[in-house]
Amino acid sequence: MNKLFIFTAFLLLSIAISAQKDTAKVDTTFRFTTIKENKITPVKNQASTGTCWSFSALGFFEAELLRLGKPEVDLSEMFVVRHNYSDKADKYVRMNGKINFAEGGSFYDVIYALKNYGIVPDSLMNGYNYGEDKHRHGELDALTKAYVNVIVSNPNKKLSTAWKAGFEGILDAYLGKIPTEFTVKGKKYNPQTYAQSLGLNMDDYVSLTSFTHHPFYSKFIIEIPDNWRWEESYNLPLDEFKQVFDNAIDKGFTIAWGSDVSEKGFTRNGVGVNPEVKLNNLPGSDQAKWLDISQKDMEEKIYKVKGPQPEVKVTQEIRQQSFDNYQTTDDHGMVIFGTAKDQNNTKYYLVKNSWGTDNKYKGIWYVSESFVMHKTINIIVHKDAVPKEILKKLGIK
Numbered sequence: 001m002n003k004l005f006i007f008t009a010f011l012l013l014s015i016a017i018s019a020q021k022d023t024a025k026v027d028t029t030f031r032f033t034t035i036k037e038n039k040i041t042p043v044k045n046q047a048s049t050g051t052c053w054s055f056s057a058l059g060f061f062e063a064e065l066l067r068l069g070k071p072e073v074d075l076s077e078m079f080v081v082r083h084n085y086s087d088k089a090d091k092y093v094r095m096n097g098k099i100n101f102a103e104g105g106s107f108y109d110v111i112y113a114l115k116n117y118g119i120v121p122d123s124l125m126n127g128y129n130y131g132e133d134k135h136r137h138g139e140l141d142a143l144t145k146a147y148v149n150v151i152v153s154n155p156n157k158k159l160s161t162a163w164k165a166g167f168e169g170i171l172d173a174y175l176g177k178i179p180t181e182f183t184v185k186g187k188k189y190n191p192q193t194y195a196q197s198l199g200l201n202m203d204d205y206v207s208l209t210s211f212t213h214h215p216f217y218s219k220f221i222i223e224i225p226d227n228w229r230w231e232e233s234y235n236l237p238l239d240e241f242k243q244v245f246d247n248a249i250d251k252g253f254t255i256a257w258g259s260d261v262s263e264k265g266f267t268r269n270g271v272g273v274n275p276e277v278k279l280n281n282l283p284g285s286d287q288a289k290w291l292d293i294s295q296k297d298m299e300e301k302i303y304k305v306k307g308p309q310p311e312v313k314v315t316q317e318i319r320q321q322s323f324d325n326y327q328t329t330d331d332h333g334m335v336i337f338g339t340a341k342d343q344n345n346t347k348y349y350l351v352k353n354s355w356g357t358d359n360k361y362k363g364i365w366y367v368s369e370s371f372v373m374h375k376t377i378n379i380i381v382h383k384d385a386v387p388k389e390i391l392k393k394l395g396i397k
Contacts, residue, residue: 029307030271030342032366037338037350038254039066041074043363045356047134050103050141053226053258054080055354056333057110058119060256060380061200063335067252070199076120078127078135079191080113081105082175087112088228089148089167093159097152100225103141107256107333107380108207108231115202118191120179127175140174206386206396207233209378210241212320217393222378224330233378234394238316240387242373245336245349248385255336256380257351257372260328265371267305270360272351272367274311274374308344311370319374330377340366 041062046055054077062073084105092101113119127135147170151163181190189197214220219232236244248255266272312318322328338350349372351365383396391397 030366032340032342032348034350035339035341036249038249038252039063040254040335040337040352041066041072043352043357044077044354045134046077046354047136047356049135049137051077051081051105051135051137052333052354053105053107054078054084054110056258056335056352057107057256057380059335059352059354060107060254061110061114061198063254063337064200064382065198067254068199073198074122076122076125076127078122078175079117079120079125079178080110081127082125082171082178083113083117084109085144085171085175086168089144089164091228092148093151093163097149100228101145101148102225103137104226104330106224106227106229106231107258107378108227108229111202111205111380112229114195114200118193118195119198120182120191120194121184124179124182125176129176130174137174140170143170204383205380206383206394207231207378207380208236208241208244208386209233209376210236210238210316210319211323212316213324217395222330224377226330234396236390236394238314238319238373240390240393241376242369244379244381244386244390245372246339247387248381249336249339249349251385253382253385255385257334257336258330258377258379259332259334259372260330260375260377261332262329263371263375265305266365266367268359270365271305272365272371273305273309274314274368274370275305276310276312308342308346311346311368312374314370314373322374328375328377334365336367336372336379342366 041059044055044059046052058075058077058080062075065071065073088101088105092099130136130139144167147167151159151167179191181188182194183189184194209222211222214235216235216237219234221227221230222233245255261272263272263274265275319328334354335352336349337352340348340350342348347369348366349369351367353363353365355363357363383391386394386396
């Protein structure tokens with residue numbers, strides 16, 4: 001009896017040790033080590049809006065000012081949003097409603113606003129004019145879309161002289177009137193002179209991408225709905241596109257990053273990976289996909305990624321197929337500001353998001369190189385961040 005008991009106990013102990021060894025092989029957490037980290041301004045929260053393009057591009061330009069040794073500033077996203085709503089309404093009406101009219105936009109919308117309208121500090125125009133303490137644009141978006149659709153329907157058989165004033169009135173009511181003169185640190189400015197005082201030249205910034213349906217080393221209009229201004233991007237082969245990322249970070253530059261985040265590999269808790277196993281896309285765009293999801297769904301659909309795992313080996317062909325098949329879509333804008341590695345020496349980019357700080361890394365994401373090379377739509381960088389030999393191929397001086 002005693003011998004049987006001892007044998008059984010030994011057998012159970014052996015099984016337990018074996019199970020522990022097997023479990024140890026499965027690493028269920030990420031451990032990151034920062035390699036390079038460039039300066040950025042604090043994380044903001046776009047909340048219930050599709051205005052990531054404004055938050056990310058302005059965050060990028062705020063980081064550019066830090067790179068140049070200038071004081072930290074907090075620029076008004078809603079100043080830019082308001083001007084772009086107005087411009088978009090004009091174009092939508094001129095195009096008889098045949099272009100996209102939605103809350104989304106592109107990095108170029110911010111560049112255009114800075115060049116043509118200037119900018120103001122966020123403290124002068126934070127956009128909270130409708131009884132909320134966080135951005136919530138559902139009502140505003142519905143109103144503006146309904147308004148321009150009525151105008152396009154042309155019920156008077158001729159556009160009235162009042163339609164644009166009515167539209168501007170909606171924007172004033174929700175986002176606030178545009179400041180015309182203000183004082184910062186004892187000096188008077190208007191939006192144009194304040195933008196000039198920052199010392200950034202918008203002509204120094206270039207948009208880059210990498211697709212095969214247009215010739216490399218040429219410019220083309222990326223065919224995405226939010227590119228309603230039809231701005232062009234320079235097209236690079238994937239290997240040179242990657243060189244720009246690494247050269248920029250290494251030389252102290254940040255990158256405005258437009259990407260698809262409607263992937264289960266892009267978690268809500270600060271990690272973005274590109275698993276080899278095919279995962280179905282989540283519906284919707286940008287942070288809106290997270291807003292009405294239950295806790296059960298959050299756990300089952302979003303927190304699946306538990307640790308390092310084999311990732312897609314991205315090629316030019318894979319990038320193109322994903323874009324052509326609507327598997328890579330224009331979802332979200334963020335700021336890449338550094339690099340890191342996990343415990344397996346897999347490379348990640350440090351990403352500043354605009355979904356607030358309520359996550360594991362306080363608003364920062366670690367996104368794998370595989371994910372970035374696969375899912376990037378386009379980037380904005382200072383031309384000095386681009387290797388000189390690539391600039392020469394693109395004809396940029």
